[in-house]
Amino acid sequence: MQRFGLSNDNLLFSEYFLEMDEYETQVSLFITIAILAAFAGSKAIYDRYRKSFTKIKVVVVGAGPIGLSSAIIALRSTKVSKITIFEEKERNELIYTSYQITFDDQSIQFLKSLGVDFDNIEGCWKGNYFQTNAGVYMQYILEKLKLSSNKTPCDIHFKTRFCRETLKDIESIQGRCLVITSDGRNGQSQRILGLNDFSEQYSCGAFGTVAAVERADLREIPTPEIRVHNLNFDLSAYGGSAPEANGTPGFSLKIFGNSKHRFISLAIAKCDLPVVKALRTILDRAMMRNIFLKCFNTYKLSSEPLLSESYALNHMKYSPRLFEIKLSQRSETVAYFDDCDMFVLAEGEAAAFLNFHTGLDINPAIRGLTSLGRFIEMITVADTEHAVSNALMYKMKHSEQLFRDFVKNGIREYMLT
Template identity: 50%
Template sequence: MSGSLCVNMSTGMKMKCDSQEYASMQSSLAVQHILLTVLMVTGFLCTKTIYDKIRRRHARITVVVIGAGPVGLTAVVVAARSGRVARVVLYEEVCRNALVNKQHQIAFDAKTVAFLQKLGVDFDNMEGCWDKSCFFTRIGIFQEYLLSVIYRLSVPVDIRLGCKFGQESIKETENMPGRCLIVACDGANGQAVRLLGLSDEFEQHSCNAYGAVAALERMDQPQVPLPERRVQNLHFDLAAYGSDVVEVDGHQGFSLKIFGSSRNRYMSLVIPKSESPLVKTLRVVLDRSMMRNIFLKCFNTYKSATDNTISDSLALKHMKFSPRLFEIKLLQRVETVTYYQESDTFVIIEGESARCYNIQTGLDVNVGLNGLMVLSTFISNITLARSEHAINKALMFKSKQSEQLCKEIVQNGLHNYMLSN
C-alpha cells in the first residue's frame, strides 16, 4: 500500500510539474505572439506612413483646360506651377493668329496685378500702360505673353489650338490614367459646360444699380491702350426732349466711365437704384436720340486730351448704345464644381462661364481671374483626396469659395469698378 501511494504521489508531482511547464510555455508563446503582432503592426504602420508620405509627395494629376482666353491661359500657368500636376492639356477652337491678334483692351486691377506678378507675369515687359495701380493692354498682347510663358514651363503642356473640345475629347479625357481635373473657361457662350453634364442654370443677383452702355469703333484710329476715365455725380437736362424733369437736391448723379483702346471706345453710365425723376424717365422713356445725345455729350465733355471729338454724324452712323437704363445684375452659374467617380474626374467652371455682369465695366476680366486665386489650393486638395469624405470636403471648399466670390462681387465689385474714383 505504502509503495503504491508513493508511486501515485510521484506521478502526481510530475504531472503537476508538466502542467506548470506547459502553462509557462503557453504564456511565453502568447507573449511572443503579442510582441510579434505589435512588431508587425508597428512595421505596417511605419511602412504605411512612409508610403503615404512618398505617395503624397509624388502625387500628381492631369489638368485639362478648355479655352485659351486670359482666364484659361492663366489657369494653365497656375496648374503647372502648383507642384501637383504631371501634365496639362489646353483646348482652344481658334488658331494662334486669331488669339494673339485680338484687338480689344483689357484692364487688370491692383489685386489681379499682384496675383499675376506672383505667377511670374512681368508687366514692365508688356506693351500697355499703367494708371492708378491698374494695367491696360490689348487682350492679344496678354495672351501672346502667356503663351510664351507656357512654352517655357517645366510641366509638359499639350497646347491644342484650333481644336474644339467635343465628345471625342471627353472620351480621351476619361481614358487618361490617374485623376483628372477639367477647368472649363470657354466664355459665357461656350458649350463645354453642357457637354460635361453640368447645369446651364444661372442665378441673377441684383447689384442695386441701373446702367447703360455705348460703344464706338473708329477704324481711322490705332489700337493704342488707354487708361480709363471716371467722372462722378452727373445729371442730365432732358428739357429738349419735352421732359420737365427737375432734379431734387441731394439725389446722387450718374457715374461715367470711358475706357477701351483708342480705336474701340466704350462708355458705361451707372447709378445706384433710386426713384429720382431723372432715373425714372431714363428707365421708362424709349427715345434713342435722347440716349445717343447723352453719350455723345458725355464723351465730348470728358474725353482724354488725345481723343478726337465725336461728331453728330459719326455717333448717328457708328455708335451702338443702350436705348434706356436697365437693372445691373451679376449672373452666377448655379453649379460650378462637380466630381465624376466613374472616371475619377473633377470639373470646375471659371471665367465668364461661371459669372459675369450684364454690363461692361472695363474691368470685367478681373471677375473671372478672381476665381483662379484658390485654384492651386484646390488642385492640392483633390490630388491628395482619397476617401469620400476628403473628396466631398474639397468640393465643398471650391463651392463655398465660388459663393463667397459672388457675394463680394455683388457687394463691392460695381462700386470698385464704376462708382468710385
C-alpha cells in the same frame, strides 16, 4: 480535521509564475504596440511617398485670359504631369484680339506670384491698375507656356472646337484628370461635360447703360480709364425731368477700352429719382445717344479727338434705356465624375457673368483663380469620397464668396467710386 493550504515554497513558486505571466503579457503588449507603430509609421511614410508622386492631368477649354492664366497655375503646380489646351480660334486670331483688359492690384499681385512680369508686357499703368490689350497678355502667357513645356508638357490645340469626340478623348486619359472650362458664357463645353445648365440671376443694386464706339482710323493703344461721379442730365427736351437739386446723388460715368475701341458706361445705385425713372421708361434713342456723346466729349482724354454727331449716329452702339444690372451665376461650377475619375471646373464667364459689361474692363474672374492651385493639390491626392467632397466644397465656397462679394460691392468698386 485535515487542513488544506500552501507551504512557503509553494507560495514562492506560484508568485514566480504570476510574475512570469505578467512579464510575458507586458512583452507581448510591447511587441504588439511596436508592430502597430511600425505599421502606422510605414503607412504614413508610404502615404507621404504616394502623395508626393501622385500626379494629375489638366485640360483647359478656351485659351482666353482666364483659360491661359489657369494653365499657368497648373504649370506651377508640382502635382500636374501634363496640360492640354483646346481653343476654337487660330493663334493669330487670338493674339490680335482687339479688346482691352485691365488688372486691379489684387489680380496683379496674384499673377506676379505666378511669374507674370508686367514690366515685360506692353501696356500702361494708372495708379494700381494695369491696362493692356487682351491679345498682348495672351501672347505673353503663350510664350511662357512654350518656354516651360520642357518641365511640364503643354499641348495647345488651336482651331479645335470642343465637342463630344473631344470628350471621348479626355475620358480615355489614363489616371485622374481635371477639365477647366473657360470658353465663355456661350461655350458648350460645360453642357457637354455634364455640368447643370441652370443659372441664377442676382441684382447688383444698380441701374446702368453702356455704349461702344470704334474709330477705325486710330491704333489700338492701351488707354487708362476715366471715372466721373455725380452727373445729372436735363431731360426736359425729351419729356423728362430737369436736373435734380444740388446734393442729390447722380450718375457715375466710366470711359474705358483702348484708343480705338472705346466704351462709355453710366450707372447709378438703385433709386426712384425722376431722371432714373425717365431713363428707364422713355424710349428715345436720340436722347441716350446725345447723353453718351456729350459725356464722352466733355470728359475724354485731351489727346482724343472729339466725336461728331454724325459719327455717333452711324458708328455708336448703345443701350437706349437704363436697365437693372445683374450678375448670373451657374448653379453648378464644379463636379466629380467617378466612372472616369474626372473633375470638371467652370471659371470666368463660364461660371458667372454680368449683363452690363463684365468687370467694366477689369476682369474680376482672375480672383476666382486664386483657389485653383490649392484645389489641384487637394483633388490630386483625394483617395476617399470624403476627401473628394472636401475638395469640391472648398472650391464651391470660394467661388460663392467671390460671387456674393461682387453682387454686394462689385459695381461700387469698379464703377461707382
